[in-house]
Amino acid sequence: MKPILSVQHLKKIYHTPKEEIVALDDISFTVEEGEFLSIVGPSGCGKSTILSLLCGILKPTSGLIQYAPSIHIAYMLQEDSLLPFRTVLENCLLGLKITHQLSFTNIQYVRSLLKNYGLEDFIHHYPHQLSGGMRQRCALIRTLALKPDILLLDEATSALDYQSRLIISDDIYNILKKEGKTAIMVTHDIGEAISMSDKVLVLSKRPSKVQTLYTISFPEKETPMKNRQKEEFQVYYNQIWRDLDVQL
Amino acid sequence: MFNYSEEHAAYLRAIRKQKFWIHFFRIFLLLFFLIFWEISANFGWLNPFLYSSPSRIFITLFSLDSSLFHHIGITLYEVLLSFLASSFLSIVCASFLWRFPFLAKVLDPFFTIFNSLPKVALGPLIIIWIGANLSSICFMAFLISFFTTTITIYQQFSSVPSSYLLLMQSMKAKKYQIFWNVIFPSSLDSILTALKINAAMCFIGVIMGEFLVSKKGIGYLIQYGSQVFRLDLVISGILLLGILSYLFYLLIDFIQHFIHKKRGN
Ligand SMILES: Nc1ncnc2c1ncn2[C@@H]1O[C@H](COP(=O)(O)OP(=O)(O)OP(=O)(O)O)[C@@H](O)[C@H]1O
Numbered sequence: 001m002k003p004i005l006s007v008q009h010l011k012k013i014y015h016t017p018k019e020e021i022v023a024l025d026d027i028s029f030t031v032e033e034g035e036f037l038s039i040v041g042p043s044g045c046g047k048s049t050i051l052s053l054l055c056g057i058l059k060p061t062s063g064l065i066q067y068a069p070s071i072h073i074a075y076m077l078q079e080d081s082l083l084p085f086r087t088v089l090e091n092c093l094l095g096l097k098i099t100h101q102l103s104f105t106n107i108q109y110v111r112s113l114l115k116n117y118g119l120e121d122f123i124h125h126y127p128h129q130l131s132g133g134m135r136q137r138c139a140l141i142r143t144l145a146l147k148p149d150i151l152l153l154d155e156a157t158s159a160l161d162y163q164s165r166l167i168i169s170d171d172i173y174n175i176l177k178k179e180g181k182t183a184i185m186v187t188h189d190i191g192e193a194i195s196m197s198d199k200v201l202v203l204s205k206r207p208s209k210v211q212t213l214y215t216i217s218f219p220e221k222e223t224p225m226k227n228r229q230k231e232e233f234q235v236y237y238n239q240i241w242r243d244l245d246v247q248l
Numbered sequence: 249m250f251n252y253s254e255e256h257a258a259y260l261r262a263i264r265k266q267k268f269w270i271h272f273f274r275i276f277l278l279l280f281f282l283i284f285w286e287i288s289a290n291f292g293w294l295n296p297f298l299y300s301s302p303s304r305i306f307i308t309l310f311s312l313d314s315s316l317f318h319h320i321g322i323t324l325y326e327v328l329l330s331f332l333a334s335s336f337l338s339i340v341c342a343s344f345l346w347r348f349p350f351l352a353k354v355l356d357p358f359f360t361i362f363n364s365l366p367k368v369a370l371g372p373l374i375i376i377w378i379g380a381n382l383s384s385i386c387f388m389a390f391l392i393s394f395f396t397t398t399i400t401i402y403q404q405f406s407s408v409p410s411s412y413l414l415l416m417q418s419m420k421a422k423k424y425q426i427f428w429n430v431i432f433p434s435s436l437d438s439i440l441t442a443l444k445i446n447a448a449m450c451f452i453g454v455i456m457g458e459f460l461v462s463k464k465g466i467g468y469l470i471q472y473g474s475q476v477f478r479l480d481l482v483i484s485g486i487l488l489l490g491i492l493s494y495l496f497y498l499l500i501d502f503i504q505h506f507i508h509k510k511r512g513n
């Protein structure tokens with residue numbers, strides 16, 4: 001398979017009048033089509049920054065980001081940022097509206113997603129009337145609505161309780177695999193990273209470099225929830241834990 | 249659908265009861281004040297020539313008959329004109345400042361200066377430049393309200409949470425899309441609050457203008473009344489102003505409530 005995304009020697013410096021912050025020092029990795037890559041690392045090491053660079057919101061100080069031709073990217077931000085004055089449905093349609101794709105079939109698609117995620121009864125409610133988990137699902141649907149080839153997820157499940165988290169992880173995983181989507185997910189949950197991903201990128205603390213790149217392989221492919229119970233899971237867990245521990 | 253529990257019914261009753269008492273005490277306070285005023289004037293505790301009385305005000309307003317409505321109409325017209333002009337231009341101007349942050353930085357001190365300048369001081373100049381007519385009254389009211397309103401709305405535009413902007417950027421939204429989808433609707437509530445203040449300022453400006461130049465309007469009535477020492481007329485004018493500006497406020501408040509309701513608050 002040829003890479004859908006390749007990142008070479010990415011460097012990002014934030015400038016403020018007071019100081020400069022070297023967030024990323026030297027980051028390189030590639031992602032292949034249909035692959036699920038997780039990025040873990042200490043807080044503040046620049047994980048969100050990587051996603052912002054990949055999405056094009058920020059420009060890298062130096063280094064190269066190359067996508068395969070005509071690739072659509074959608075970014076699910078760390079905060080859900082649901083607009084308080086729009087209903088759940090209107091929020092989910094926002095991306096389609098901005099990109100002028102509000103067609104009947106697209107709207108039906110969003111409605112079906114809302115239904116699948118148990119938000120059907122709330123489509124005309126406002127975000128402040130939802131629970132944290134429902135808001136998170138709403139934000140995920142808003143991202144999926146754009147039918148992206150690559151999904152960038154920043155702590156997609158961090159606002160959820162442990163149980164919903166496992167369920168949503170399974171959901172996200174199933175949807176992405178079913179639709180053959182490529183995903184890059186930032187998380188601080190090592191277990192989540194291992195159970196969902198094909199590869200786990202461990203970053204060092206700021207200014208961050210790639211500490212280790214793990215290729216995760218289980219004897220047979222199964223859902224994240226089942227992966228968690230396997231022997232290999234524990235082995236990977238201990239390795240990554242040690243990687244992160246060394247840095248503290 | 250309307251199948252409430254007993255507790256919920258009690259809760260709703262309590263709300264309704266509170267609403268009733270609020271209205272009750274408002275009306276009570278008003279009546280108490282008017283009656284006390286009237287009695288004080290009749291028993292000579294207050295000099296009715298200086299402090300008037302509700303009945304004298306009533307007679308004064310009645311004796312003006314159709315010209316009363318003419319005066320009210322003129323003042324309302326001036327207020328409305330200056331209010332619409334300054335509201336519209338404030339919003340447009342604030343949008344430009346948001347769109348061009350460099351411009352906003354350059355103009356910042358000038359806005360501050362114009363804002364803090366007592367606009368009454370410009371009165372004589374405006375009359376000489378524009379003439380002693382309705383335009384100069386409206387212009388004065390416009391000047392008084394425009395700068396504060398612009399500054400308030402611009403600050404509101406700038407304080408929209410950056411996470412919303414990030415979201416829009418991640419969707420590759422253009423500046424105008426960010427404005428119409430996020431900035432403006434996020435600020436709508438505060439804009440209406442700013443417009444309430446704007447309306448009050450326009451009343452101030454119009455009355456000030458009428459004091460200076462006018463032959464018509466409530467400001468003129470008050471001015472004229474004080475010149476011929478008919479304090480009944482002066483107090484009637486003030487009372488009218490109070491009622492009118494409150495009605496104006498209620499109108500904007502109604503729109504604001506409507507939006508709140510629509511947004512599920
Ligand atoms: N706009 C900015 N201006 C200046 N510095 C910034 C800016 N955004 C981020 N930084 C700095 O860059 C570093 C990386 O930030 P980033 O948000 O990418 O971290 P993160 O790995 O996502 O952290 P977390 O796990 O807490 O979300 C941080 O030290 C932060 O202080």
Ligand SMILES: [Mg+2]
Nearest residue numbers: 047048078154
């Ligand atoms: Mg982050």
